[in-house]
Amino acid sequence: xxxxxxxxxxxxxxxxxxxxxxxxxxxxxxxxxxxxxxxxxxxxxxxxxxxxxxxxxxxxxxxxxxxxxxxxxxxxxxxxxxxxxxxxxxxxxxxxxxxxxxxxxxxxxxxxxxxxxxxxxxxxxxxxxxxxxxxxxxxxxxxxxxxxxxxxxxxxxxx
Numbered sequence: 001x002x003x004x005x006x007x008x009x010x011x012x013x014x015x016x017x018x019x020x021x022x023x024x025x026x027x028x029x030x031x032x033x034x035x036x037x038x039x040x041x042x043x044x045x046x047x048x049x050x051x052x053x054x055x056x057x058x059x060x061x062x063x064x065x066x067x068x069x070x071x072x073x074x075x076x077x078x079x080x081x082x083x084x085x086x087x088x089x090x091x092x093x094x095x096x097x098x099x100x101x102x103x104x105x106x107x108x109x110x111x112x113x114x115x116x117x118x119x120x121x122x123x124x125x126x127x128x129x130x131x132x133x134x135x136x137x138x139x140x141x142x143x144x145x146x147x148x149x150x151x152x153x154x155x156x157x158x159x
Contacts, residue, residue, distance in 0.1 A: 007071045008124065010091050013114030014075050021068045024061055032058045071113045078111070088132045088157055090124050095156040096132070099140060104155060109133065 009017075032054060039051035078091035088094050088109065095106040107122045109132065115123035122129050131143030132154065140153045 004070075004074045006076045007074050007113045008076045008078055008090055008111035009071075009113050010078050010110060013110060014072065014077060017068050017072055017075075017113065021065065021072065024065050024068070028061050029065075032061055075113075076111075085157060085159055086136045088135050088154065090133075091159070093120075093158045094132050094154060095158075096141075096152040096154050099151040099153055102152075106156075 035054040036051065036058065039048055039054050042048050042050060045051050078089075090109055090111065093106055093108040095104055097104050107120050107128065109124055109129045110121045112123040112125055115121055115126070124130070124133065127145045128143055131141055132152075135141050135154055137154050137157055140151060143150050143152060
């Protein structure tokens with residue numbers, strides 16, 4: 001029997017997933033069912049693009065519900081209270097500068113379930129996070145990225 005994948009996430013990330021799940025089950029699911037009902041009224045289902053579109057959306061919503069339920073069921077909450085504040089770990093925000101003279105960048109390292117690069121939240125599976133994890137303030141780290149190696153200096157770590 002295969003073991004279930006564990007989804008590391010912050011408590012805030014788990015709460016957001018629970019809110020999304022609630023929204024999908026109580027609002028979105030009902031909206032899609034109503035769209036299907038209306039589309040059925042348009043007649044012949046074999047040539048009914050509205051019906052096909054609504055059924056596709058229903059499949060997406062149901063798939064997303066299943067995915068979120070699995071992520072919540074297998075969530076591993078990151079607790080930074082017990083970790084060293086000088087070491088990069090999951091759930092911490094890391095500020096670094098690209099060497100030799102790059103601008104400061106800051107990212108919060110989170111599990112893949114709550115990653116959002118546009119919000120500065122990168123997955124622990126990303127090349128940058130993998131390169132930073134376990135290192136400390138002041139260290140210069142070489143990170144292997146698809147675009148080539150980059151060298152960064154860790155400036156600050158915040159829980």
